[in-house]
Amino acid sequence: MKRSLLILALLAVTASAFAAGVLINKQNTQFQIAQLRSCSYEVQITNQVAEVQVNETFVNNSNGFFYPRYYFPIPRGANATRLRWSYGDTWQEASISPVPQNPQGGPSSFPDEFVVYIQLMPVVFDVADSMAVNDSLRLELSYVMMLSYNFGSVTLNLKNDYSLLQSTPLDLQSLDVNVSSDKEILDFNILNVTASTQHTGHSASGHYSLANQPATANYACQILLSTAELGSWGLSTLLDDVPDEGAPGFFVFNLEEESLPADSTLFLRLNIVIDVSGSMTFENRLENAKTAAIYVLNHLEPEDYFNIILFDHRVRPLWDYLHSNTDSNRQAAISYIQNYEITGLNGTNLSGGLQNALYQFSPTPPGVKNCVLLLSDGQPTVGMTDTYQIINNVNQHITNYNIDPRIFCFGVGTEVNYHLLSALSQYTDGVTIFLESSEIVNTVSSFYDVMRNPLLLDPELAIVPPGITEVYPYPIPSIYGGIQYRIVGRYSTPGTYQMTISGAHQGTQLNLNYSQNLSGEEAPGLSFIPKIWAASKIDNLMVEYYSYPPNSAEAIALRDQITEISQSFGVVCIFTSFTSDPPDTDLDDVVQPVVKMPLRLLPNQPNPFNPSTLLCFEVSAELEGLAEIRIYNLKGQLVKILTVKVDGKGRYSVPWNGTDLTERSVSSGVYVYTVRFGKYLLHGKMTLAK
Numbered sequence: 001m002k003r004s005l006l007i008l009a010l011l012a013v014t015a016s017a018f019a020a021g022v023l024i025n026k027q028n029t030q031f032q033i034a035q036l037r038s039c040s041y042e043v044q045i046t047n048q049v050a051e052v053q054v055n056e057t058f059v060n061n062s063n064g065f066f067y068p069r070y071y072f073p074i075p076r077g078a079n080a081t082r083l084r085w086s087y088g089d090t091w092q093e094a095s096i097s098p099v100p101q102n103p104q105g106g107p108s109s110f111p112d113e114f115v116v117y118i119q120l121m122p123v124v125f126d127v128a129d130s131m132a133v134n135d136s137l138r139l140e141l142s143y144v145m146m147l148s149y150n151f152g153s154v155t156l157n158l159k160n161d162y163s164l165l166q167s168t169p170l171d172l173q174s175l176d177v178n179v180s181s182d183k184e185i186l187d188f189n190i191l192n193v194t195a196s197t198q199h200t201g202h203s204a205s206g207h208y209s210l211a212n213q214p215a216t217a218n219y220a221c222q223i224l225l226s227t228a229e230l231g232s233w234g235l236s237t238l239l240d241d242v243p244d245e246g247a248p249g250f251f252v253f254n255l256e257e258e259s260l261p262a263d264s265t266l267f268l269r270l271n272i273v274i275d276v277s278g279s280m281t282f283e284n285r286l287e288n289a290k291t292a293a294i295y296v297l298n299h300l301e302p303e304d305y306f307n308i309i310l311f312d313h314r315v316r317p318l319w320d321y322l323h324s325n326t327d328s329n330r331q332a333a334i335s336y337i338q339n340y341e342i343t344g345l346n347g348t349n350l351s352g353g354l355q356n357a358l359y360q361f362s363p364t365p366p367g368v369k370n371c372v373l374l375l376s377d378g379q380p381t382v383g384m385t386d387t388y389q390i391i392n393n394v395n396q397h398i399t400n401y402n403i404d405p406r407i408f409c410f411g412v413g414t415e416v417n418y419h420l421l422s423a424l425s426q427y428t429d430g431v432t433i434f435l436e437s438s439e440i441v442n443t444v445s446s447f448y449d450v451m452r453n454p455l456l457l458d459p460e461l462a463i464v465p466p467g468i469t470e471v472y473p474y475p476i477p478s479i480y481g482g483i484q485y486r487i488v489g490r491y492s493t494p495g496t497y498q499m500t501i502s503g504a505h506q507g508t509q510l511n512l513n514y515s516q517n518l519s520g521e522e523a524p525g526l527s528f529i530p531k532i533w534a535a536s537k538i539d540n541l542m543v544e545y546y547s548y549p550p551n552s553a554e555a556i557a558l559r560d561q562i563t564e565i566s567q568s569f570g571v572v573c574i575f576t577s578f579t580s581d582p583p584d585t586d587l588d589d590v591v592q593p594v595v596k597m598p599l600r601l602l603p604n605q606p607n608p609f610n611p612s613t614l615l616c617f618e619v620s621a622e623l624e625g626l627a628e629i630r631i632y633n634l635k636g637q638l639v640k641i642l643t644v645k646v647d648g649k650g651r652y653s654v655p656w657n658g659t660d661l662t663e664r665s666v667s668s669g670v671y672v673y674t675v676r677f678g679k680y681l682l683h684g685k686m687t688l689a690k
Contacts, residue, residue, distance in 0.1 A: 020162050020215065021072035021139065022118065023058040024106060026126060027065075031107040031114065034058040034066060036166055037136070039215065040174035043156065044525070045223070047181055047233050048147045048254065050156055051528050052078075055140050057171075060131040068127040069106060070139055073118045073159075076418065076434055078145035079535045080123050080572040086138045087129065094125060094578040096570060098563045100603055101577040104683040113164040123572070128580035144528045144535075146486065154223040162215035169212050177221055179204040180525075182233050187224040192217050232256055234516045237523040238494060239530065243568040247469050249491035250529045251518055253499070256484045257455055266452050267303040267368050269322055271357035272296060274337075275376035277312040278345030282377075283437035285412055289375050290337050292444035296373065297333055299448065300325045307360060308333050311353030312346035313382040322360050347382035347689065350374075350417075351390045354407075354424075358394065361403040370405035371451065372430075375444070377412035380420070381689045386606040387420045387546045388555075395427060395547075406430040408451060410444060412437055423543045429457060429478040446482075455479045456503030456510060463500075467493045472536040476501060479512075488533040494520030534569035538562050542574075550605050551614075598623060601675060601682040602651065608687035611665075614653040615642070617675050617682060622648050627677040629654055639666060646677060658688055 023034040041054040060066040074080055083094040101124045123141065131137055147154050160173065175195070179188060180203050188197050188204035195208035204223065236251035272293050280286040293308070300306060305322040306329075309315065318336045323329045354374065361370040384390050398405065409421040409432040416434065425432040431451075435443050456479040461471060471489035479485060479501070491497075499514040541562050548555040559575055566576040598621035604613045615629055623646055631640040640661060644654040660666050668690045675682040 020160065021054070021056055021070055021123075021141070022114065022165060023068050023070055023137065023139075025062075025066050026069040026103070026106040027067040028106075029108045031109070031111055032062065032066075033165060034068065034131070034137070035061045035168060036162060036170060036215070038170055038172040039160070039162075040172060040209075041158075041176075043158075043175070043177045043221070045147065045154070045156065045177065045179045045181075045221075046525065046528075047183075047235065048154055049144065049235075049252070049528055049532065050147050051142070051144050053140065053142045055138065057136055057138050059136050060133055063133060065133075066131040066135075068131060068137055069103060070123075070125045070127060071118050072123040072125075072141055074123050074143055075145060076416075078143045079531060080141065080143045080578070081531055081570050082140075082142040083123070083125055083578045084140050085127050087131075087135065091140075092128070092580075094580060096567050096572055096576050097579040098567065098575065099577055099579065099600065100575055102601055102603060102684065104601070117164050123578065125578045126580060144531050146532070148484070154225065156221040158219040158221065160215055161218050167214055169214050170210075172209065172211055173213070173215055174209040175207070175219060177204075177206040179223055181223070181225060184226040184228075185223060186226055187222075189222050191220040191222060193219060195219075232514065235523075235526055235529055236491075236494075236516075236519040237526040237529050238491075238519055238521055240522050243530070243570075244565075247490040247492040249494065249518055250533045251489055251491065251516065252529055252532050253487045253514070253516055254484055255487070255512075255514060257479060257481055257512060267301055268305070268452055269361060269364060269368060269370045270296075270300070270304060270306045271309055271322070271360060271372050272306065273309045273311065273353045273357050273372055273374045275312070275348060275350070275353070275378065276310045276316075276340060276342055277348040277378055278342060279348075279378055279413075281342050283413075285377055285437045285440070286342060288437055288440035289412075289444075290340075291441045292375070293337055294334050295441070295445040296448045297330050299445075300330070306333065307357075308336055309353050309356050310340060311349050311356075312342075313349055314346075315349060315352040315356045316340075317356055317360075320360075348376065348378040348380055349382040350376055350378075350380040350420075351384035351393070352382075354390075354394065355397070358397050358401075358403065358405065361401070361405055363402045364404070369452065370403050372405055372407045373410075373444070373448070373451075374407060374421075374424075375410040375412065375440070376421075377416060379417050381608060381687075385608045385610070385689055386550075387417065387423075388549055390420060391423050391427070391546055394424060398428070406451075408447070409433070410435060410440070412440060419539075419542045419546060422539070423546055426473075426477060426543055429454070431477070431480060431483065447480075450481050453481075454505075455481045456501065456505055456512070459501050459503035461487070461499065461501050464498050465495075467491050468497060470533075470537065472533070472540045474540060479503070486536070488529075488536045490533065491518050494518050531569055531571050534565050534571045535573075538565055538571065538573050541565075599675065599677055599682055601684050604684065604686045605653075608689040610658070610668075610688060610690050612655055612657040613686060613688075614655055615673060615675070615684070615686075616651065616653040618651045619646055619649055619677075623677065624648065625677065627652065627675055629656075629673055629675050631656065631671055631673045633666070633669065633671055639671065 020039045025032040037059050038057040044051045084091050103124050185199045185204050188199040190206045197206040232255040234253040238249045242248045304325045307322050308318040357372045407424045407428040407430040411421050411434045421432045459476045461476050469490050496517045501512045545558040563575045566573045600618045602616035604615050626643050629642040642654045
């Protein structure tokens with residue numbers, strides 16, 4: 001059967017790497033930043049793996065001491081691997097500690113321009129010691145990430161526009177990029193600036209520098225590769241010194257397959273579910289989502305049924321049930337989409353929108369498939385917000401009603417719940433795609449062209465000869481034509497291995513065969529492969545983690561396993577963070593010597609919450625007595641006082657049911673709280689979302 005190559009626009013998802021971090025004064029309740037004096041970074045791209053090292057210099061241009069806290073807006077899909085700092089010629093390296101990021105103190109509020117620049121999930125690091133007036137501080141952060149590929153093009157976007165935060169010139173801005181590729185490089189450019197570039201055969205390089213000018217330009221590094229062959233490739237390395245007790249070899253294999261002609265006999269029961277919360281007004285997200293949805297409506301088959309479900313804090317279906325694809329129904333849906341306007345910065349009831357879609361499905365006959373096309377740009381903030389609860393409810397509904405849907409998730413921007421959307425699609429033979437607003441139209445429309453016709457369902461991976469272990473993702477997801485898939489694993493014996501991915505296609509068995517030669521030595525320049533493997537295993541375990549209640553024995557065991565992988569392989573995850581060594585200065589008494597506090601704040605569970613949450617902390621010394629928890633609203637008014645008895649080392653928690661001192665329910669919003677035990681004081685924040 002002849003197959004036509006369709007590399008979807010979704011593979012052009014450009015990874016937004018942010019070049020400059022921000023240094024704030026953690027001792028100042030007002031927002032205060034240090035001046036950025038220089039920002040330079042080096043990028044090594046090997047096939048589609050980017051290793052980025054950012055070097056920045058800040059100066060304390062205030063009239064007093066500055067206590068530095070570093071924020072770096074790491075791009076979605078990247079994993080921070082190293083952070084170090086220097087006040088002079090001596091570098092100190094941060095440790096990866098088994099503590100989630102939970103910075104205490106600092107500004108009582110942040111300006112919008114800072115929030116926009118930093119995004120949702122930055123790296124946050126409290127630098128040891130303080131900066132005197134005119135002192136300089138250097139920071140170096142390293143991270144690794146996979147880049148995406150589309151029609152032979154690989155793009156790395158680098159945000160270097162610092163004008164939201166600073167108009168003062170930088171002493172130096174610089175960029176050095178080196179590229180190596182198994183595919184022939186046809187062209188290489190760095191856009192938006194006047195940079196020098198060159199390319200020859202399978203390598204390319206580029207350089208840019210600018211002195212004594214404000215940082216106002218973003219960069220786009222574009223690599224054009226030969227499309228003479230499919231984009232499958234593999235890399236491997238055999239370590240001399242292994243971080244754990246597993247096999248010493250690590251490999252990463254990217255595969256892409258041609259799409260098969262669409263099977264017109266598979267008809268859809270399709271719910272298009274669109275987030276219309278306030279943030280969808282940014283970057284024309286809603287307008288792009290409307291265009292994509294209308295494309296889908298105009299390309300439905302006559303036998304398809306469909307509905308449109310919009311959601312913010314409320315769920316707004318066009319109809320209460322699926323309607324047939326008639327001209328009048330389709331036009332009604334298009335008008336409903338076109339005429340909807342966002343009128344406020346409302347919350348995100350993602351669970352409500354999804355549940356409404358599932359309730360409209362019933363068991364389908366052969367040749368018909370229930371599908372959800374979900375597009376959202378945010379975290380659930382209204383209704384059910386806990387990741388475990390949302391996933392558990394979806395799975396229970398699917399099982400109870402035997403509806404067997406495929407859920408396809410499109411996450412827009414950097415604020416989305418990565419693990420929630422990934423788990424929803426993995427459990428239902430769907431796909432999750434993360435993209436930027438400008439890519440919504442091409443991505444959704446291109447993917448719709450193949451979504452009714454997966455290349456392989458329920459695929460299984462077989463590798464011979466034996467010797468390959470810990471392959472991820474597990475299980476292998478359903479494979480759709482034109483999408484790239486990454487497989488990672490470990491091995492003990494080098495050599496040539498045959499991979500076969502087999503599954504069902506249109507009722508028949510289909511095998512995809514690949515050959516991979518695994519290296520017998522520690523390959524120079526490929527030290528990122530074990531980190532890519534570790535990050536992939538963590539992602540796989542996170543999906544399993546969210547299938548259990550947060551405080552269950554299973555979830556705790558998985559969290560401990562994830563934390564161990566993070567520390568062993570030097571890959572920061574949501575359960576770990578960079579910390580200073582020695583520990584940071586006590587915020588309550590900066591003149592005291594640095595000591596390790598015997599109390600440590602743990603994240604409240606869940607957060608956001610409704611109606612109750614557990615406020616948690618850990619004691620690492622033999623302390624006894626009552627710990628007092630005080631809860632305040634953002635006006636500084638005391639809301640509640642709670643106590644818990646401390647009896648030695650261990651983890652402690654106290655529930656808060658969202659009531660005040662008079663036992664009345666409080667309103668939704670952000671609340672701050674303190675945990676005080678003797679001379680020790682911890683600070684935290686939480687969100688009540690009704």
